[in-house]
Amino acid sequence: MHLVLVPTYNERENIRGLLDALCAVPDVHVLVIDDASPDGTAEDVRGHVFFADCVFLLAREGKQGLGAAYRAGFAWGFERDYETLTQMDADFSHHPDDLTRLLGEIEKGADVAIGSRKIAGGSIEGWSLWRRFCSAGAMGASRLCLGLKTKDVTAGFRTWRKSFVETLPVLALKSNGYAFQEEMILVAEQGGGKVSEVPVVFRDRVCGSSKLGFGDIQEFFYTLARLTLIRRKRFVMYATIGAFGAVLDLGLFVFLHNFGLSLLLANIVATSCAVIHNFTWHHFVTFKEHDQTPHIALVKFVSVSLVGIAFNSVIVLAGVSLGLFPAIAKIVAIGCVTVWNYVMNTRVTFRV
Numbered sequence: 001m002h003l004v005l006v007p008t009y010n011e012r013e014n015i016r017g018l019l020d021a022l023c024a025v026p027d028v029h030v031l032v033i034d035d036a037s038p039d040g041t042a043e044d045v046r047g048h049v050f051f052a053d054c055v056f057l058l059a060r061e062g063k064q065g066l067g068a069a070y071r072a073g074f075a076w077g078f079e080r081d082y083e084t085l086t087q088m089d090a091d092f093s094h095h096p097d098d099l100t101r102l103l104g105e106i107e108k109g110a111d112v113a114i115g116s117r118k119i120a121g122g123s124i125e126g127w128s129l130w131r132r133f134c135s136a137g138a139m140g141a142s143r144l145c146l147g148l149k150t151k152d153v154t155a156g157f158r159t160w161r162k163s164f165v166e167t168l169p170v171l172a173l174k175s176n177g178y179a180f181q182e183e184m185i186l187v188a189e190q191g192g193g194k195v196s197e198v199p200v201v202f203r204d205r206v207c208g209s210s211k212l213g214f215g216d217i218q219e220f221f222y223t224l225a226r227l228t229l230i231r232r233k234r235f236v237m238y239a240t241i242g243a244f245g246a247v248l249d250l251g252l253f254v255f256l257h258n259f260g261l262s263l264l265l266a267n268i269v270a271t272s273c274a275v276i277h278n279f280t281w282h283h284f285v286t287f288k289e290h291d292q293t294p295h296i297a298l299v300k301f302v303s304v305s306l307v308g309i310a311f312n313s314v315i316v317l318a319g320v321s322l323g324l325f326p327a328i329a330k331i332v333a334i335g336c337v338t339v340w341n342y343v344m345n346t347r348v349t350f351r352v
Helices: 013-025 041-046 066-077 096-107 128-148 178-191 216-231 231-258 263-286 294-321 326-349
Strands: 004-007 028-034 055-060 084-087 112-116 121-124 158-161 194-200 201-203
Touching: 004 013, 004 066, 013 028, 013 041, 013 121, 028 041, 028 066, 041 055, 055 066, 066 084, 066 178, 084 096, 096 112, 096 158, 096 194, 128 178, 128 216, 128 326, 178 194, 178 216, 216 231, 231 263, 231 326, 263 294, 263 326, 294 326
Parallel strands: 004 028, 004 084, 028 055, 112 194, 121 201
Antiparallel strands: 084 158, 112 158
């Protein structure tokens, strides 16, 4: 038997159709983990024709977060005789027809099968260019900072071999939002699990509203920083120096823009000052063992940074044109360019 874990909060418009589709798959049970949805999602689950047969409900008091919901669901599944445990959204972004393909990968020997949007054949439908860009940036940052091999590290459609996932510290994971997904992949790869990615088409929800909030975004990057601190000491040093440079960059940008400089000119001047600050520290501290002469390293660093400045400016202008406050657009740009600069400076500027 196989168990599908479906966290819900205000998914009444979707849940009955999803349960009907999943119950049509042979040997599948569904556990809905509901966080006291005010729209009556839990009542619809209890009223399903297969409730207590192949449909079960874990009702919790109050909205406690995605990670907490999955931990509760895994704990429930660990106590029962299932072969696999699948994570799945309730909004039909993950198509029930793809479940059998994930289960098939487990039968072939995978420890975890991921419905991936980031391999050949996988795609995303219904997202704006800005949302695609932010998702790609978060995913790229996670793979770089944590050294992950999996391509779609934030995918929420996953099937786990129960005997494998029971060996992982799932119930002890600290993240409690969407960052739970990246932390699960990290512990799976660290645990030597065989990860198989299956191409799927991810479709944006039609009914209901997204549960992704600013708090989830904050926690995602907090979790990324926490895990990176453990995994990547050099990147931590790089990011720390970069953070001081970012404060200099952001402070000068706001000051110069308020002083009267154009958005573009203020951005270029502020970022250029941050480049000089960062090179000095990286040359003497972060990559002190590199074999490049100072003047060659400076030329390479400036070249990489010029591309970063252009990239930075494009993101700022695009963000402002989409309605973001200039400072917020600048923060997004700094995060994206930090990843670019680290990759290029590690592989080109300060290579050993």
